[in-house]
Amino acid sequence: MAALNPENPVFVTYAIAAALMVLKVMGQGWMTVYRMMKSDSGLASPEDLQAGPLNRTPRPGQLELNDYVDRSRRMHRNDLENIPAFWAAGLVFVTVEPPLLLAQTLMYGFVLARLAHAVAYITKQMHEVRATFYTIGSLAVIVMALYVLAAIIF
Amino acid sequence: MAALNPENPVFVTYAIAAALMVLKVMGQGWMTVYRMMKSDSGLASPEDLQAGPLNRTPRPGQLELNDYVDRSRRMHRNDLENIPAFWAAGLVFVTVEPPLLLAQTLMYGFVLARLAHAVAYITKQMHEVRATFYTIGSLAVIVMALYVLAAIIF
Amino acid sequence: MAALNPENPVFVTYAIAAALMVLKVMGQGWMTVYRMMKSDSGLASPEDLQAGPLNRTPRPGQLELNDYVDRSRRMHRNDLENIPAFWAAGLVFVTVEPPLLLAQTLMYGFVLARLAHAVAYITKQMHEVRATFYTIGSLAVIVMALYVLAAIIF
Numbered sequence: 001m002a003a004l005n006p007e008n009p010v011f012v013t014y015a016i017a018a019a020l021m022v023l024k025v026m027g028q029g030w031m032t033v034y035r036m037m038k039s040d041s042g043l044a045s046p047e048d049l050q051a052g053p054l055n056r057t058p059r060p061g062q063l064e065l066n067d068y069v070d071r072s073r074r075m076h077r078n079d080l081e082n083i084p085a086f087w088a089a090g091l092v093f094v095t096v097e098p099p100l101l102l103a104q105t106l107m108y109g110f111v112l113a114r115l116a117h118a119v120a121y122i123t124k125q126m127h128e129v130r131a132t133f134y135t136i137g138s139l140a141v142i143v144m145a146l147y148v149l150a151a152i153i154f
Numbered sequence: 155m156a157a158l159n160p161e162n163p164v165f166v167t168y169a170i171a172a173a174l175m176v177l178k179v180m181g182q183g184w185m186t187v188y189r190m191m192k193s194d195s196g197l198a199s200p201e202d203l204q205a206g207p208l209n210r211t212p213r214p215g216q217l218e219l220n221d222y223v224d225r226s227r228r229m230h231r232n233d234l235e236n237i238p239a240f241w242a243a244g245l246v247f248v249t250v251e252p253p254l255l256l257a258q259t260l261m262y263g264f265v266l267a268r269l270a271h272a273v274a275y276i277t278k279q280m281h282e283v284r285a286t287f288y289t290i291g292s293l294a295v296i297v298m299a300l301y302v303l304a305a306i307i308f
Numbered sequence: 309m310a311a312l313n314p315e316n317p318v319f320v321t322y323a324i325a326a327a328l329m330v331l332k333v334m335g336q337g338w339m340t341v342y343r344m345m346k347s348d349s350g351l352a353s354p355e356d357l358q359a360g361p362l363n364r365t366p367r368p369g370q371l372e373l374n375d376y377v378d379r380s381r382r383m384h385r386n387d388l389e390n391i392p393a394f395w396a397a398g399l400v401f402v403t404v405e406p407p408l409l410l411a412q413t414l415m416y417g418f419v420l421a422r423l424a425h426a427v428a429y430i431t432k433q434m435h436e437v438r439a440t441f442y443t444i445g446s447l448a449v450i451v452m453a454l455y456v457l458a459a460i461i462f
Contacts, residue, residue, distance in 0.1 A: 002156035002310035156310035
């Protein structure tokens, strides 16, 4: 039986976690848009200095780095350094038929760690807090990749 | 029957859209290379200042930001913020067996929106044009993720 | 028969290559952490200047760009511009049932090219060396995407 379908509880776990992480990544883009518009700064391209509905009162300096906006971009970058690897690792992990409890622990653990990482980043917690949640998420992905290699090679 | 095979028209839609987006992302890397070589600037690393086939006449300032080259890198970054999420969302979306017309609308809509976003970015259209296509693409991905969660949970 | 399962040798090839690339991407994050801690610089956020286990002796300038740390971030960025596209292209490539030898050549070729690219980047080889391995990896992904489109459309 093919493992990659919604009758397989391990795949259901993956599908839920993957979809939640899709919403996280896309939502991060919208947080950047919101912060750009609210602070009227942190724009990305020279042509964005033209007046228009997204920029009613152009002024010099709108292209400069602004921590309020850049924080959301850094969160986005951190997401991109972790979440696509989760999508790939999780998918091949499902196909080697791991125990359901292990899959739930690693996948929902990853989701919770990434959400906690985001909260720590937005609220400017000290580096150690953010690093702890980064580590948990990273290890979950690494364990899935190693499990796949072990299951296939041995 | 497994949904993830080329006998399923929804999967065929996904495979075409996913492959086109692969070409878009990889092509963006080549646009950066082309612009770097044409403008002889916007290099990435200190060692790139050595003379060689890719840099025949090294000069100071080649590592500085150059909008012609950086525009392609910003487009690439914007792709990375959207397209991998599409690959993941689209794949799990196929497994919950959505109507073909919905899948075609969301997936080909995403592809067209991203291509239009690229054209708007290259030709330096005002921010609102680029933002409109970004929004269409982003919503297509978000709808697929929400559809997956709804299909699995309810 | 579904192609995406470990009884299919082409899928096994994909799963091994995908898992190795997951470890590469996640490992790159840890190289950045290691270099940040070893050089005590290249921190990402203003709040990282607080004293704590990860930063025992805060000092001004720790947020400034540092090539030792930034090199690892550039490698990570280059990974993100190539590896997620490999995960997506490789997966749909498996479903159109390519010859095993072609799949092994493209997928293991991609893995080897990316590892060689990383070694060239860490050891600061001239631009042409890095560019050569980048090109091999990029072409492998492009070939897989074109093969998928050809197999499905014709």
